[in-house]
Amino acid sequence: MVSSLFSSLRLAELTIPNRIFVSPMCQYSCEDRDGLATNWHLVHLGSRATGGSGIVLAEATAVAPDGRITPEDLGLWSNEHAEALRPTVEFIKSQGSIPGIQLSHAGRKASKTRPWEGGVPLQPSGGGWSVIAPSEVPWPYDEEPPKMRVMTETDIDRTVEQFRDAAEYALEAGFQIIELHAAHGYLLHEFLSPYTNRRDDKYGGSFENRIRFPMKVIKAVSEVWPAENPLMVRISATDWIEEGESWTLEQSVRLVQRFADAGVDLIDVSTGALDPVAQNIPQTGPNYQVPFGETIRKQADVAVGTVGGITSPQQADAIVRNERADAVIIGREHLRDPYFALHAAEELGVEDEIEWPDPYAYAV
Numbered sequence: 001m002v003s004s005l006f007s008s009l010r011l012a013e014l015t016i017p018n019r020i021f022v023s024p025m026c027q028y029s030c031e032d033r034d035g036l037a038t039n040w041h042l043v044h045l046g047s048r049a050t051g052g053s054g055i056v057l058a059e060a061t062a063v064a065p066d067g068r069i070t071p072e073d074l075g076l077w078s079n080e081h082a083e084a085l086r087p088t089v090e091f092i093k094s095q096g097s098i099p100g101i102q103l104s105h106a107g108r109k110a111s112k113t114r115p116w117e118g119g120v121p122l123q124p125s126g127g128g129w130s131v132i133a134p135s136e137v138p139w140p141y142d143e144e145p146p147k148m149r150v151m152t153e154t155d156i157d158r159t160v161e162q163f164r165d166a167a168e169y170a171l172e173a174g175f176q177i178i179e180l181h182a183a184h185g186y187l188l189h190e191f192l193s194p195y196t197n198r199r200d201d202k203y204g205g206s207f208e209n210r211i212r213f214p215m216k217v218i219k220a221v222s223e224v225w226p227a228e229n230p231l232m233v234r235i236s237a238t239d240w241i242e243e244g245e246s247w248t249l250e251q252s253v254r255l256v257q258r259f260a261d262a263g264v265d266l267i268d269v270s271t272g273a274l275d276p277v278a279q280n281i282p283q284t285g286p287n288y289q290v291p292f293g294e295t296i297r298k299q300a301d302v303a304v305g306t307v308g309g310i311t312s313p314q315q316a317d318a319i320v321r322n323e324r325a326d327a328v329i330i331g332r333e334h335l336r337d338p339y340f341a342l343h344a345a346e347e348l349g350v351e352d353e354i355e356w357p358d359p360y361a362y363a364v
């Protein structure tokens, strides 16, 4: 049977009501709250749940203070952080959507100002901190980068624990899905790619060594995350770096097979953002990353969510119907239109497959 955008999707023991997911998008909106969620998160994520998307994924959420991109990032390293997220999670569920959270550590891309403040490196005197990374490969800022420390094995073990603890806090907050962020040049991706991982210990060098830390994170998270709840991972399928060694689609296919064997239920396939030396990055036009997800889905036989340049209902529906992906993960179009899913059902002529919230019924 052909799946469509509004057919349900079974992931682990959960039934997702439709195949439209809200892509994780940093909001940098925890002003002076040290990573605690605010009303902004409730309204931002809550309105996308009201809009009918099957899964609402909260932004890259730091598992530790030094894993934040900016001081205003969302964090999840204490019971208090879990409590602050609970009203948002409960609201998402009340709308029939499934709440998920992306857990992340920003590695060498941490400690900077927000994009609308220039995204410039923050020094400790300005509220920044020293960053950790697999190897001494600083982000090539125009200004002086934050101080960098190469991770020891003790740091690696501690970070694995931080991911595990964050998964427990996510459960405590009521989230039903975790997505691990292993893309976009953040810490897990930095270990995967030989461009940023130049280690000569058991965490660097060969493919097996470079995947060791992300695999440990998955194992640790799986120990506390219930098997009935989906575990997803976002990867960058390629670094878009042609000169020298880098992360490629071929390695992604191998990695994803290992992730699936370790119990990952869906791979969210993005690309790039490892380093500005990247070349030949495609224009972020329609479906610009779909071919990567499609290849991974075929070759690795795992459920795939595809992201990037998906803006119209027909386009989204065609991706699912043609089995190019199991779900569409939509970012910027959800910023323009929180009710994308409701509007999509209307445009595709399948209004019966989704319900507007009762208080809005007069508008339909």
Ligand SMILES: Cc1cc2nc3c(=O)[nH]c(=O)nc-3n(C[C@H](O)[C@H](O)[C@H](O)COP(=O)(O)O)c2cc1C
Binding pocket: 023, 024, 025, 026, 027, 059, 060, 102, 181, 183, 184, 234, 270, 307, 308, 309, 310, 329, 330, 331, 332, 333
């Ligand atoms: C404002 C903004 C914040 C983002 N933050 C994150 C994030 O927290 N985690 C992540 O994996 N990707 C993040 N992204 C990337 C999006 O999730 C998405 O992959 C990208 O925008 C491409 O999809 P789109 O064309 O549908 O927007 C962000 C993108 C935007 C526009």
